[in-house]
Amino acid sequence: MVWKSLFHPPLSLARLLAVMAAISILESGGVNAQPNGRYGSFRFGVCYYPEQWLESYWEEDARRMQECGVNTVRLGEFGWALMEPREGHYDFSLFDRAIETLGRHGIKTIFGTPTAAPPKWLTHKYPEVLEVFETGRPADDQSRRQYCYNSAVYRRFSRKIVEALALHYRDNTNIIGWQIDNEMNNENRECFSESCRTAFRAWLRRKYNSLGELNTRWGTVVWSQSYSDWAQINLPFRTLAYHNPGLMLDFKRFISASATDYLNDQAEILRRYRPKDFLTHNGVFKNIDYYAFSRALDLYALDNYPTFEDSPRYSTGAKLTLVRGFSGHMMIMEQLTGPAGQTYLLRTPRPGEMRLWAMQAVAHGAEGMLHFRWRSARRGAEEYWYGVLDHDNVPRARFEEFKQEGRELQKIGPEVVGAKVVSEIAAINDFEAEWVFDYQFLTKEVNVGAVYNALFQAASEQRYNIDFVSPAADLSGYKLVFAPQMALMDKELAGRLQRFVEQGGTLVLSAHSAIKDRDNAFTAATIPIGLTKVFAVELDSVQTYQPPSAADNALRFDDGSEVPVHVFAEVVRPITARVIGQWGRDYLKDLPAATEQPFGKGKAIYYGSLFNLDAARYVIKRYAAEMRLKPLLADAPNQVEVTRRSKSGTDFCFLLNHGDTPATVNVGKGFTDLLSGEAATASLTLAPFDYRVLRHEQSAEEMR
Template sequence: MADTTPAGEPDAAPVGLTRLAFGGDYNPEQWPETVWTEDVRLMREAGVTMVSVGIFSWALLEPAEGAYEFGWLDRVLDLLHDSGIRVDLGTPTMAPPAWFYRAHPDALPVTADGVRYAFGSRGAICHSSPAYREAVARIATALATRYADHPALALWHVHNEYGVPVSACYCDTCAAAFRLWLRETHGSLEAVNEAWGTAFWSQRYGSFDEIDPPRTTPTVGNPAQALDYRRFADAMMRENFRTERDILHRLSPGVPVTTNFMTALSQCDSLDYWAWGREVDLVTNDHYLITDGRRTHVNLAMAADLTRSVAGGAPWLLLEHATSGVNWQPRNPAKAPGEMARNSLSHVARGSEGAMFFQWRQSRRGAEKFHSAMLPHAGTDSRVWREAVELGADVGALAEIRGTRTVADVAVLWDWHSWWAQSLEWRPSEDHDARERADTFYEALYDRHLTVDFAHPEADLSAYPLVVVPALYLATEAAGRNLRTYVEGGGTLVVSYFSGIVDEHDAVHPGPYPGALREVLGLTVEEHSPLLKGQQVTLAGPDGAALTGDVWTEFVVERGAETVWSYTDGLAAGRPAVTRHRLGEGTAWYVSTRLDAEALTAILTPACADAGIEPRDELPRDVEVVRRSGAAGEYLFAINHTGADVKIPLPDAGTELLTVDRASGRLTVPAGAVRVVRLDG
């Protein structure tokens, strides 16, 4: 079973913070010192409890190699401390200064096409570079030596958003590091040849020196090699994080160390966050709405649930999100009135110990000058500022929930290695998107008002009555055994198509599809039959009901499973489309085509019945009801994303914390508002 709990203290919290964290990235170096006093005064007015400082300040802190200028940072930290504001202090290693690259141009990363990036942005890092590693250790040591005992220090913030925008470098230094990583990981050259299937296309290697990174080739390269390179790149970034973390632990004991994740943005898929969650003392996350016309609050809930799961269920911290519009999407609309508060408190409902933003004061210069901030260009006479102040008061009123944990109903399996493998070239259909399946299944569960934990495929699943597998192309034999044990023990499993196909080396499991999941599902798949763009198929089910699928069909053969829905047209007409397999004390469902979130309701309704999960039909659509529980009590969050007032049933009477009103029976949640009830029970 995979261990997915953090390595640090399970409830590590920023030192000296007695309330929920509220604030944002603070970049005083972008402003004259005359502005700093005003900043701190306004922070107090807004209810700010913590700010992140120094994340992109390397050039100012170390203007030349080994020459440090800490005076300005001393004054900033003292000013914040005098005003009772805690500090999340960054190591600025995401953006090395110009002097570093002038001395070490080979530390700039190289693309798979052989192009070396230039200085002038951020995150241009070859993580195998010895010069970069030496410089990182030097600046982290200098910061820890100077500020370990500063009374404002609450948290160490290493680097920034590892893997963004560059995760993998393909230079010769990385090639040498990759060969060493392969020796350590596989043990021998023969094991590498076996894992990569190098008998194919005459790719067999006679020595480690013959192996290079998966650079650009005339046609598709070796997928197992590409998958291992994703693992290698992730390992190099994690190794550099550990270097800084260990320095900070040694020189600044007792202060938690974190780095900000980006767990659920599909653009940021280069890290195995199950592994990273074991390295940090406190899991933190950045989340930004993808405004592409979909229900953005659903993706937000998914990000929060996934981050909490990476934290092993422990409290975590939202370290960045936006007060309003961002600046890096094709179109960047402002948030609607009240949306900032709903976004923030939805994260808190799902386990965050606060709500932090990028950034405090909106920049006048640079690439992010149109990214919203707590204090916008419009100043304090603005809607964003007034909403930020109101939110600060609300977050302050929720201090008592600190340390409680979000209560989940079901689990969704998630594995970054499977995602990486699925995204490689030459798969049966480019229209099948593993992330889209995860989003859609999550949306279907969200609309059933079920709170989700995410879990590794080899984790203990016995606590969950229902486990959903949206896309698990890569499934180890251990994962297959784990799911069979789960179902035999009484669990209910729902699996989507093209799962269980390959092992950890992207080799197809022996025998018919779906490989590692054949036994638990009670079926085989003779052949995948993806659909052409725009094609659809019809499914017939109980009592003549019909569903529409697209993208994918399969030739399914029952091997103990029963057919629940059948194809009525297409190449698979007359064959099973959705099956149900009773195994031991439990049940496993299989869905062999792509259904949208609404159509999945027809599958999840009977699956939930199998799992003993009662329907929650009394809760309106787009109204979240989430519980946090702990020694402090039981708390119910109700978040109304609709434009109408709603009433929701309460399991017990209690006190609403934001209005201090008593509540019992049915709680009224105004349009676009949030209510948090401390239940009496």
């Protein structure tokens, strides 16, 4: 059988060298983007698929887009079969004409490299390019994203089509940027191909240098798993018992490194031929460390579909906050426009919600806003994913709302572009720590994403901006920093946290943090590893409450507040730290649950459970008040979200009414309404799902 030959091919020297070349910079981070102004103006538009429509539609499409204020489209990301209909024969004429038509109407193009959907001739002639499932069966090629990052053959064809595109459009002034591939790891989050097996072994050899080092750091003496040959190491296929935690974490790192290296392949080509264009990628999915992944990009793009959540206000805000932190620059490449679905169908946005959710993204740092899609597809897997226009091409309510949004962003976008979301509160987000919990999930209530949602919601409710930052981030600009569920600790990170506290910061560490080293292994060090001096506590014991855990115990604080436990109830032994919270019941009653320790100019707080919303609310309220952090706006109804962006002494205050009733906000004096251009009244009433963006010039005192 043809598939059997794929699983056990002869490993020739040429093939091994090809694979080694493909992973040559897996851990290097690739070609770093430089902040040279490649992306400098606010972009508004749509995702456009000229290949799916008669050419007779294009001129009217471009005219209508121009009427709506569109200045940018993304196109091309699924057009490989048209661009290279036969191996080595390129034809970009359809896209040439589409880009020219759009350009006549003042609309620029972000070109999506088409490698997310390989043509049939490629997957049938070279079936080794296909992703392989854990079962050993190759992915069927009748969809998208069915390729393997580590296939040397696929990498070669990907480079060829991207280089052909870059050469063909080398001097095209209508193209301003490139989206590399599309939604990497959306569907292909793990691959078990022979190419990946070979690449994984090579990656491990680069990391550990010797089997002795790998055996020691993985602890393979357990269960008699010691390796004596690199060929004995396999991908983590299903086994009867459990895999080594070191193997599982390194497999996640390998997946991320593979995706990053694949992206860097294309980035290097595009930088060579189109050095003035900006580069981006879109979507956030499992098994990618986006801080490393984003290094070659000028900004990161989120695909923003709030209706995947029943109540999306806070979860969407948290995701926007996360993505903003990847590279410091963000745009929206796909924004929800109407009903959305494939085999499923999500709810329809209510009138006004499309504009509201778009402006929420701008409020949290987006420098561009492209809606998915221009016209609803009549065929294919996304025919239920509605666009600005319905299937019959008739402009209706969504078109009018989109046009209103375009007119408004023509005024707001140029003002806020380059303005930053300035925060005094941050939470450290460690993708590797999240991967630990992906495998060792401990209980079904352990949910890393939910922790960041809770922290965002608590900060937003209390009218503070918050950032989510990498473990390597500079923390000196923050006053209050959370370190939630940071299971992995190393000397460098511990030193960075210590310096933050020494220099005057307040650091809050949750339970189940600093318990292992970067090999996902426990150590002989007392927990919290490397931080016992800073927090002046030692972990004594822990109880793991099973779901639902909230009713099983509570932390009772010295100010009379009580917060329900979330999964872990840790008992800490204070060295010199002051106990500020005790366990309220069970056999743990009155034992230390939370502590406070002055250290240098700052303070370290140990919180002996995982953060839930109650905990996030309490801790932010307590320590923001202690540090006298100033809320963004003191007087606003709960249904109104308040966010602020700032640049060059100017603040932009965003007021977003997420409620289905009018809301009155008392903003005071000194604001200008960006839409009207007039001074804003001290009291504003927002219609349901409406917003205001107000400009305020900082005084000399405020700028200090």
